[in-house]
Amino acid sequence: MKSTLKNRKAWLLFLLPSLTIFIFTVIFPIIRSAWLGFFDWDGVTPMRFTGLSNYQKLFSDLYFRNALWNNLLYLIINLAGQVGIALLLALLLTKITWGCNFFKTVYFAPTILSSVAVSQAFQKFYATEPPGVFNVILQKVGLGGFVTPWLGTAQTALTSVALIECYKNMGLYLVIIYSGLMAIPADVIESARMDGASGIRLFRYIKLPYIKDVMVVAVIMAVNGLLKAFDIPFVTTNGGPGSASELVTTYMYKTAFSSARYGYGSAIAVFIALESILAVLILQRIFNRSDGKE
Amino acid sequence: MRKLKHTFLYILMIAILLIQIYPIFWIFMTSLKTADEVRSKSTFALPSSFCIDNYIRAVTTSNLALYFKNSLIVLLVTVAALILFASTAAFAIGKMRFAANKWLLSFFLLGITIPIHVTLIPLFQIYRNTHLLNTCWALILPQVGFNLPLSIYLFITFYKFIPDTIMEAAAIDGASVWRIFASMILPMSKNCIITVVTMNTIFIWNEFIFANTFISAAELKTIPIGLFDYIGAKGMVDWGATFSAISIFLLPVLLVYFLLNKGIISGMTAGAVKE
Structure with a gap:
């Protein structure tokens, strides 16, 4: 009977389709990308080996540096707007007794919507002609001076795009953090309350240590997702106006598929992959260290 | 107070x-x-x-019905392949007894952190050389590949709740490994299958970047890029038709979501939340 679960033929047959597709569509292209990064190639003429020059070019490329800086801002705004707000809302959600599931379900709803659809609605919200939702509200509350085409203004484009991303993804982190809060044993909170802890102290010393792992996962997921953010920036501003809202991903896409600089585009793509992996490792390290202290 | x-x-x-x-x-x-x-x-x-x-105009002036059909084909084939491949691979890794299984799991999980952007340029070239560009396979293959890791992971986690003893008992009774999988494990995994199906359906239905890169032929476009084109052409001038088209796109997703929200939410947060 042991041999039944050691049937090598069955094992191979069960694994083979998954392994083949996974290697063909995920693993092999990564290796190929890293390889292409060493070449100069327009996709038509023969590839020219240029060694590390594509990677060196990254550091002196002002457009790339600008995109990297924008990406950092995008990340910070979204961490506050997604994970930060999600945490506050999740805490509120634990305080209500009736309709919890209903609220959770509706808050989560934007997560399942298509970026193209959500972006199109927000493009109209941000517009001035005809006045969109945001500009009408500004006018109504007497801040008419701030009315502007938010996505078309260099100073506000990046933040405005980031807000769409916040709207779409906040619910995901809300559900994750909420489930962490619900897993805190009720008697722990009860006895802390008896000891006189409440409000911020109760959160800081009782709840936060309990949901730390969940928060770490949420932050890592968010950072990982935001370094790869593409759909919403691409659909709304495509990096513009000028390069005011250019992110590394949109810059990579343009370099490869609009300018046909496949070698340089691959180098940027490899940068995105390394950056994502590095960010996760650094975050894990930071959180582990603060773990040791407490 | x-x-x-x-x-x-x-x-x-x-x-x-x-x-x-x-x-x-x-x-x-x-x-x-x-x-x-x-x-x-x-x-x-x-x-x-x-x-x-507006709705009539949206349907008649766009290829919405065609995009719908294309999206549906991609969705059905991808989800079917994912369920078949993930459930079997997870069984091999999670329930069968081979030393390489641990290593295989880490190998697949690698796929979760990898950004799809890294694969766009190479896949574009491979597809061009193999004439897969502008076919539905250009969308199905990478989506199966990229959604496999999480799906396999979900199945493995689910299989852990199925005790090995009942499989061993069946084996003693003479059931083959195929039989054990097909008539015991699979029927028991109904809930897990629902989670994997709903989660992937949302991802695949909304998928934009592969479709935008690999499909340029109008007759093969899926809804997200078809809609993106339509918005580009009509978004400024004909709001009624534009948002009717968007509504037609969103309605089935919202309906499914409000019917099956538990499965969708638990699927999409499965990587982070321990059951």
């Missing part, structure tokens, strides 16, 4: 709830407005009548 606090809390929660659903509500409302209403009335105004003409 306590009651007052509670009331205030509910008002706050409902206010945020309204903000969350307002964009969706606005899309449906705008889809029913006449061009005149869009131009001269406030963007907050409700439609004065149900202008179904």
